[in-house]
Amino acid sequence: MPQLNLALFQARPAFRSADEALSDLDLALARAAANGANMLVTPELYFSGYGSADAVRAAAQAQGSPSFQAVAKLAARHGVGLVLGYPEMSGGALYNSAAVFDGHGRFKSNYRKVALPNDFERDCFNPGKGPDVFEFQGIRCSVLICYDIEFPELARRAALLGTELLLVPTALRAKWRFVSDAIVPSRAYENAMFIGYCDYAADETNSQFSGASTICAPDGQHLCRAAGPEDLILATIDTAAAQCRKSDFDFLRDIKRFDIEAWPIARIA
Template sequence: MTVGLRLALGQAPAALSGTAARLAWLDSILPDVADRADLLLLPELFACGYNISDAIVTRAETVDGPTAQAVAARARQYRTAIHYGFAETAPEGLFNAALCFGPDGMQLSHQRKLAIPPGFERGYFEAGQGCHLFDFHGLKIATLICYDAEFPETARHVTGLGAQLVLVPTALGSDWGWVANRMIPTRAYENGVYLAYANSAGTESGMQFLGCSVIASPDGQEAARAGADPEILFADIDPARVHVAQARLPYLTDRARLKF
């Protein structure tokens, strides 16, 4: 069994209008990504767009909807796993969600956003429940969506479940630089895991995105960092580095000794 993987992170243009344009952009990067990576991480609500008001409802799809089928077909065609955000419609309501399809086109993961932040999202989305890990290339992988990763408890929870890599599709505005530049590498460091944070770039309906996507290593260092423009990042994910980091700083075990 192959252990470890080559991760690609797609910092997509926020201004892509509609699902067809977003799939076309995906088509433009996949040949190069497929040659260089095992898994591609895309931003929050990549499939439909983020700052699109009521179009969130009309562009929402089921987990087996046409966009999911289109992404699965591309994953199978290019033999590369694809992880992306979308608006999910379900009998229980509307959710900010993410799906991952493996290189065989089969679904590897489905995660709903746990914490709905202040702002327009609370007018549309229900909160999801539970964290779901999946196995790929000998790694245990978790998904946290944007605001979810800003809580120390969520990253600690999925690490406790065994996650070695945490994928975070996000839609971070330009006025939240501290989150991408300081908080996210800290989450990786304090848990001894890889954390990949995929943002959009540019402007969508008046909202300026920060960009600054990052793949943070278990020691808190940046394996790859984007600027403000659309970009594709690559980094090797080595589970041995997770073991080394967690042994060097055993926060996960030593916390049980704390007495308050």
């Protein structure tokens, strides 16, 4: 069964210029390559930093922009695939997006966040349309971003498309640590998939983020977890584990037995 080594770059929170983002990304990809990683995931809106409308608009990239091309070259130089959180400008509209490159720097996929949870995001971004599937080293992958994972319907949609590895750039606040502790492993278990959930670092000066990036297995277990500060964590994604989980309970198969849409909805007067 296909395998890959997945790395999460739990980066320090910062509002970055394009040059700063590329420099930090270069170092992170070098570290990932040195540790044998095949793919690296950054946090949500890594290319701009999270929470400032001005920073987001200043850092917004169109696909094919010089900075976008520079990111592709970095992935190719280090031989590591990349899931990059960035603000995307397309047709005059702004999206909270994640671009995927393979280890040769080839563009593989682009995902636009669906669920926009706060005034900052709703004022800046347009919503996307939901997950697609792409193949990376023989593994079927999809992307969601942050709040998207809190809706079981979106993860389930990805699972029904055949996703084996769900990649989730996030900017999770410390007060919602429950998401990384409990919801993410639950999504992995109920959909028999791996999930890489990559947050910003948390330390004495940047305590608003959870700093609890995690890679979860299809049995709902945390394979590895970050501890707060800037960190690079890695785990091996072995798709045989998904088949093993399904041999006990296959929710995706068994749910077909239920005609849930036909169930009556009780109403209270």
